[in-house]
Amino acid sequence: xxxxxxxxxxxxxxxxxxxxxxxxxxxxxxxxxxxxxxxxxxxxxxxxxxxxxxxxxxxxxxxxxxxxxxxxxxxxxxxxxxxxxxxxxxxxxxxxxxxxxxxxxxxxxxxxxxxxxxxxxxxxxxxxxxxxxxxxxxxxxxxxxxxxxxxxx
Amino acid sequence: xxxxxxxxxxxxxxxxxxxxxxxxxxxxxxxxxxxxxxxxxxxxxxxxxxxxxxxxxxxxxxxxxxxxxxxxxxxxxxxxxxxxxxxxxxx
Numbered sequence: 001x002x003x004x005x006x007x008x009x010x011x012x013x014x015x016x017x018x019x020x021x022x023x024x025x026x027x028x029x030x031x032x033x034x035x036x037x038x039x040x041x042x043x044x045x046x047x048x049x050x051x052x053x054x055x056x057x058x059x060x061x062x063x064x065x066x067x068x069x070x071x072x073x074x075x076x077x078x079x080x081x082x083x084x085x086x087x088x089x090x091x092x093x094x095x096x097x098x099x100x101x102x103x104x105x106x107x108x109x110x111x112x113x114x115x116x117x118x119x120x121x122x123x124x125x126x127x128x129x130x131x132x133x134x135x136x137x138x139x140x141x142x143x144x145x146x147x148x149x150x151x152x153x
Numbered sequence: 154x155x156x157x158x159x160x161x162x163x164x165x166x167x168x169x170x171x172x173x174x175x176x177x178x179x180x181x182x183x184x185x186x187x188x189x190x191x192x193x194x195x196x197x198x199x200x201x202x203x204x205x206x207x208x209x210x211x212x213x214x215x216x217x218x219x220x221x222x223x224x225x226x227x228x229x230x231x232x233x234x235x236x237x238x239x240x241x242x243x244x
Contacts, residue, residue, distance in 0.1 A: 054173060055173050059176065060202070060203060060204065063204060065207075067172065092180075110167060110169065110213075111212060114169050114212055117171060117172060117207050118208055118209065119210075121204050121205075124204065125205065125208055
């Protein structure tokens, strides 16, 4: 699985407006719902918040990978958002979170979910690449950067 | 005294080394003076980094090879072994 298989150019939010974790999750979920058939934004927000209660998905290095499972979904869906200011997400290393990669998987898909998580983690592993993303750009710019890095993995 | 230990741990939990399990793994090592590398299927990850552990994408049944170095190696070995054997307290 490649990241670009699950992340279209339209699924990128170059400038998240929200300033709190819950609002960021809502902003990402609403965007995903607009671009994915059969996804209800409020239902998705509830699933994401339930998951966050089990432990933060802000894994450090400025990265959060909020995720959850939704019945009725056919394939893994994703949204990538950049926060210009950084958001306090109670991250594992205590730092602010700026790179948000939302992953939603169908029910009963532990295997696909794990593969998507692994690929996204590989994509974001390189610090120099993360810094290039953080410099920002248009949807098209960011998508191009992600495609190039994805192809090199 | 610094020791160097190695072990193999089999992932028993249904979800494998997913985000919450990886976070629990890293948290276990938080106060220990130790370096841990985790290898699986030719890939190697730093056992103190959730991002790194997630890159493995190791599912249920995977046998992880651990190299543990440092003054707290023995404690790290026993707590990690317990964590994995207890299915990360998930099921």
